Amino acid sequence: MQVDSGITLVHAIWSAGRSEEILTGCDGGVCGACTVSIQLKEKPGKTIIDLACCRLVEEGMTVFPYPVPPVPPVQPSSEPSADTLRKAYPTLDRCTKCDACTTVCPMGIPVMESIKRMQAGALEEVAEDYTTCIHCGQCRAICEDRVQPHTMGMWVRRSLAIKSSAETTVPVDEDASRAEQEWAYLLSGDRKTQLQHCQQFRQTGKVGI
Ligand code: SF4
Ligand code: SF4
Ligand code: FES
Numbered sequence: 001m002q003v004d005s006g007i008t009l010v011h012a013i014w015s016a017g018r019s020e021e022i023l024t025g026c027d028g029g030v031c032g033a034c035t036v037s038i039q040l041k042e043k044p045g046k047t048i049i050d051l052a053c054c055r056l057v058e059e060g061m062t063v064f065p066y067p068v069p070p071v072p073p074v075q076p077s078s079e080p081s082a083d084t085l086r087k088a089y090p091t092l093d094r095c096t097k098c099d100a101c102t103t104v105c106p107m108g109i110p111v112m113e114s115i116k117r118m119q120a121g122a123l124e125e126v127a128e129d130y131t132t133c134i135h136c137g138q139c140r141a142i143c144e145d146r147v148q149p150h151t152m153g154m155w156v157r158r159s160l161a162i163k164s165s166a167e168t169t170v171p172v173d174e175d176a177s178r179a180e181q182e183w184a185y186l187l188s189g190d191r192k193t194q195l196q197h198c199q200q201f202r203q204t205g206k207v208g209i
Pocket of ligand 3: 023024025026027028029030031032033034035051052053054
C-alpha cells in the first residue's frame with residue numbers, strides 16, 4: 001500500500017479505503033481499540049505492539065491486526081477494595097505468580113507485582129501501575145490462568161475515579177475550563193505535534209501548558 005508520509009497508521013488505512021481492516025475508537029491513544037502488531041524492515045523477526053492511531057507510517061512497515069479479542073468490562077464500584085475487586089473478578093486469586101504477564105507487557109508495567117497489590121488492597125498503587133497501559137491485552141492473552149490483569153487494573157482506576165468524584169465537588173465552571181484547556185492543547189500544532197501532545201497526555205494525564 002502506498003500512502004503519504006507523516007500520517008498515522010489509522011489514517012493511512014482509512015485513506016486507502018480499508019477502514020474495515022482495523023478497529024478504532026478514540027483516535028487519540030486512549031481506548032486501545034486500534035492495537036496492532038508491527039514489523040519493521042530494518043528489524044526483521046521483531047514484533048512491536050503499538051496503537052495504530054499514535055504510530056506514524058514508515059517505509060517497509062508490515063502491520064497485522066492484533067488477535068486478542070476484547071472482553072466486556074465489569075461495572076466499577078464506588079467502594080473499591082480488595083473485597084469488591086474479588087467480587088467483580090473472582091479470577092484475582094487464580095494467579096500463580098508465574099510473571100509471564102510482566103514479561104510481555106510492551107509498556108514495562110509490573111503486572112504480576114500489581115496483582116499482588118490488588119490482592120493486598122493497595123489500590124492507589126495499582127491505579128498508578130496502569131497509568132500507561134495501552135490496553136493491548138497481551139497480559140491477558142498470555143495468562144494461562146485467565147486472570148485478566150489489565151481489565152482488573154482498569155476496574156480499579158475507574159472505581160477510584162468514581163469514589164473520588166463522589167467525594168470531591170469541582171465547580172462546573174472550573175471543570176469546563178480545564179476540559180477546554182486540555183482540548184486546546186491536544187489540537188494545537190501540526191499533526192506530528194498533536195500526536196506528541198496526545199502521547200504525553202496519555203502518559204501523564206496532564207497538559208504540557
Ligand atoms: S496474572 Fe497470569 S500470567 Fe500474570 S503472574 Fe498471574 S498467573 Fe502468571
Ligand atoms: S494490556 Fe497488559 S500487556 Fe498491554 S499495556 Fe496494559 S498491562 Fe501491559
Ligand atoms: S483508536 Fe483509541 S487508542 Fe487508538
